[in-house]
């Protein structure tokens with residue numbers, strides 16, 4: 001029933017106005033799935049390769065589509081993804097592009113779910129998963145590669161860990177986002193938004209901590225449940241490889257100073273989550289920091305692990321971090337994405353399912369988070385391409 005009969009690829013817009021790949025998959029019995037690839041700006045060096053969209057589409061049409069149409073069942077996700085790997089023939093999807101691969105992989109899953117008449121999370125997770133919901137991490141202030149002339153730390157995240165439901169959590173994050181705007185206004189700081197919808201004020205990181213912690217406290221007292229603070233330092237973007245220092249504008253920190261700085265931030269602001277506190281090659285530094293912080297602080301590897309089981313295995317061996325960011329387009333297929341989630345879960349690492357800075361209205365990651373019982377999802381606080389996922393989570397929670 002789920003034999004693939006047609007795969008179509010086209011160029012569509014992403015949230016930055018850049019082109020991205022959209023895939024449509026059709027099956028024998030009339031199943032249909034459509035998915036779009038997201039795109040990063042602070043991409044990790046070890047990610048699968050996103051090719052220019054025209055080339056990615058042409059190459060996938062030539063080599064991947066013939067291996068799928070009439071050959072593979074969309075319901076057999078591993079077969080779909082093996083066909084994509086086989087068509088590409090490289091480790092990093094540099095032939096057909098991780099953008100084409102991930103769009104086809106996700107569209108096939110949706111087509112299979114359509115045939116079953118089941119929501120995507122149920123098809124991906126099966127009967128015995130999907131009964132816990134992720135805490136939504138909401139990016140409320142940011143800079144780095146996502147906005148010019150803003151904070152050095154890439155993302156200040158609202159983490160409503162005490163929220164009784166997804167719905168309460170996402171509204172709390174939106175309220176923190178709004179409260180930040182009020183506080184910046186009081187301080188006379190005008191600002192726009194970065195790529196993920198977070199405020200991108202021209203203030204230093206220490207002022208951002210003041211504003212965000214005050215906004216969180218205000219909203220916490222209104223909603224009556226615990227909201228904590230998280231960060232994505234995106235330290236690989238701050239790291240100067242030649243000088244071996246982390247650059248924060250005119251200031252810099254050595255590696256040891258960086259570890260001490262982040263450990264102090266964890267202490268001072270009771271951080272529940274710190275992503276990429278160190279460079280993407282510094283497994284030992286991640287391990288050192290993980291040892292220094294409380295057990296309840298997630299030290300998460302994004303550029304460090306790039307959703308790659310081999311890199312995660314090394315991290316597990318070395319005690320680097322205790323959490324992994326999961327982005328399907330970093331590895332290129334849903335099967336390998338789920339492999340990374342499962343390896344994490346079997347190894348005591350918390351998976352955090354994540355959007356990219358360049359996004360679309362695609363909602364696959366909302367379903368993936370529920371399907372895998374992931375404890376967290378990071379998909380912004382406001383903005384249509386972010387609320388697409390957040391609103392889908394609300395619907396899934398309500399069985400709507």
Ligand code: PGA
Pocket residue numbers: 039040041042043044145232234302354355356357358
């Ligand atoms: P990116 O940023 O999508 O630009 O890589 C998101 C992140 O670093 O988590």
Ligand code: ZN
Pocket residue numbers: 232234275276302303325
């Ligand atoms: Zn990151």
